[in-house]
Amino acid sequence: MTRMGRFDPAVYLPLTPAMFQVLVALADGEKHGYAIIKEVSRRTDGAVHLRAGTLYAVVKRFVDDGLIAESAERPDPALDDERRRYYRLTDHGRSVARAEARRMAETLAQARAKLGTI
């Protein structure tokens, strides 16, 4: 989303947990859908388990908004099904993920200030 021609990540915040996890999962490189599901599950110790419907609803929205993009590059066909679609994080997507992480960190800091160590 641009305002006066300049991209403003704050427009997308706050993200839902699923959205945030998808962006983070793509932060270290392009992945196909199932890989994103696995990555999220692994990284959160199974606490967040994305279902395929939810995942692709998020993917579609991010693709429409330009936060992620379908990758044109394919891995070696011997290593993967060439019909799979891979997604990568765009610069805008990365800014939004960072902005969300910052927002969560600030929220956490405020909570700590009030509640003490948690």
Next chain:
Amino acid sequence: MGARILQWVLRLLPGEFRDGYAREIARAVADQSRELSGTARRGALAALWWATALDVICTAPGQHWDILRRDLTFAWRAMLGRPAHAITAVVVLAIAFAANASMFAVADAVLLAPLDYREADRLVTVREAGRGEPGPTGYLTFLDLETRTRSFSALVAATQSTATFTGGPLDAERVNVMRVSRDYFDMVGVGPELGRAFTDAEDQPGAARRVMILSDALWRRRFAADPAVLGRVVDVSGVPFTVVGVMPRGFDDLIAGRLYGDAAAWTPLGYDPAASFACRTCRHLRVFGRLRPGVSVAAAEADATAVLSQLAVEHPASYAGPRAQVDTLGDLFLGPVRPAVLVLWGGVVVLLLVTCVNVAGLLLIRASERTTEVAVRAALGVTRGRLIRQLATEAGLLGALGAVTSLAPAWLALWAVRLWGPADLPRLADVTFDARTIAAAWLMALVSALLFGAAPVVLLLRRRDSPDALRGAGCRTDGVRTWRVRTALVAGSVALAAVLLTGTGVLVRSVARLLAVEAGLRSEGVLTMKVWAGGARFNDGDTAAQVAAVAAFYDEMLARARALPGVRAAAAVSSLPLSSDRDSFGFHVAGLLTNNPEDAPDADRFAVAGDYLAALGIPVVAGRGFDARDGPGRVPVALVNRSAVTSVFGGEDPIGRQVMLGTPTAVPRTIVGVVGDVRHRGLDRPAGIQVYVPQAQWAYPDTLMTVVVRTDGAPLALAPPLRAVVRDIDATQPVTDVRPLADVVAATTSTRRFVTVVLAIFASAAVLLAVVGLYGVLSVMVAQRRVEIGIRLALGARADAIRRMVFLSGVRPVLLGAAIGVPAAVLALGAADSLLYGVRPADAPSLFAATALLIGAGAAACVVPARRASRIDPATSLRAE
């Protein structure tokens, strides 16, 4: 199995999403399932499929909403781009939706809502129909029907009475009362809210029957809603009655309301079978019944007819061709108004169709301008389904805006209907603007959007792959097929307008004929009011003394009325013409007696006091009217009307002949005069046999008379002095139903006039829409063919030839529409035959006038575009190209 379910569930997603991601979803689930292992794999696999299916089901609405939001935004922007188009369409739709929603509300309240009785569809009325028109029955007949028929779980008889409530801070008040046999409340299925219903013992002659059940309204008005009213003895016209019950609030007893003048209390019938008025030929009781479960109306009618046939064998002098007619209460009350409501409903539906056709034409013009846009989107890969969805959203938005805008005019229309709707329309007060009305408007919007949205969708989808459209040519000229569609739409809207216009024309002629009917009286300058003579002083002594007391009361009142300034004549009559009051008697002529007295014709009897013929302007055709010679104790006399002379005396002079009313053994009355016919039962019905007798010479007292006073001035100005006269003579006698006779006459045609006026409004709107639609289509055609016309003119075509070409291309669909619409109207009117009087559905003058008006209006709409086309400057138009 799981995969199949998932495939099916994926169809819930919007096509756009499905095309992009359905395969991905399925693949992701397949990947997950491959990784499941172990003994519990089968269960885990099922859980995975189900969880994914559920997830897709939850995701789908959000995806649809996303698309809808985008389409709505797009549609809104598109509308803002052409605000005149959008506003015109929304306003036109709003008017049509409002008319439809309000008409639905009227039909819903009047026709569709169930009657306010338990299992109302099993409630019927039973009428004797052997002597022509179905009518009431005598008490002994009712008793036999009650005991011998097997079709009814309850059968009751009812008649009307009146009660005058006096005492307390309020003025004396006369209310109508229903006298009912004991099972009445069981029959209607609604019992008193306070107290109890009548007991068997109370439905017997004598003092025990003097109990009363009050309506909730009367209880609140007269007794301040005091629950202690139960057991209280109230003085009703000098007779003590004990209140034993109060009916529930909101109990809308249509029987009491429509047949017994809004009766506000019920008392037991309490007839003595031996009483003279209980005889079989004393047909004055209405009979109502509740059908046993599973018994049809036809079976009940056959059952009752069989009983009457048996009674005719047992009592041959009391029945002629006995037959019972059983009708549901719904048919009885709502049947007469059904054609009027259905005609109006049909009218608004036609108006809605005309509107849809016109909005479709409007959208078609707009669609022509958008073919390039749609072609470009199609070329960019937007699917057919996606395009249809977006175009449907645009039509839907238009419909929704129309529906929202329609709510205010619908509310106004219903307010107007309640205020000015015909008084004889039952349950008019129940017509309300409620959630059902709003729902009806929205449903109409949905259906309409489908109707008017279809044409542009078809056009745009056909054009989307056209190379011309992509080049931009599509926005300037339309193909032959598109013009055919537009011409068909114009013809369609003209045809629909023709249906309404022709229908209105025929109804207008029908009402005009009805209003031109000679009622047989002069209604202008006449005031009418009901005055009752009730109370102990009229019940003293024998019947003759009561008759004399009642006659003296009215005579004194009329004498004082005559002395009022401006009064030219004052009289009283037992049944006011064209009111719902009727009093029929067998008409037996000495020397012309029939073997079976029941074969004698019926006559409407009018007991009159004062100079009645002068007051109502009824002409004396032969002999004389009543005068001082015709008082009590003198030779009983009668006047008959012209129809009696024709139908009974074969046109011969009846003066001096003797007639007996009721039975051949009744008091013979010498006919002293013949008077003109009065259309007592309605302007659209023949007068029938009428007989007038002096009130003072009738065997029983007529205690409820309508006073009629002819004045030089405004009739209502006489009301206060006349009320004062009655109060002065006897302050306990209430005066009700004060109204000019002209209003009474007008009320008989109110439904027809209402239907005609409303249909005329619909027809005007439909014709206007059709004409504006035609004008719009021709204007667009001229604009789009500017270059072609310019070339024609440049090549030597004459301006008048161009004018004729455009004019004819507009008039052709008008002629086609009229050719279809006018015969269709004749067919439709055939179903509303009961609303017509004196004209046939195929009434030539109406058909001719409607056709001429349509063609004239259509031709007028073609004139300006035709002239504009003939004035195109070839040089300018070619340069523009």
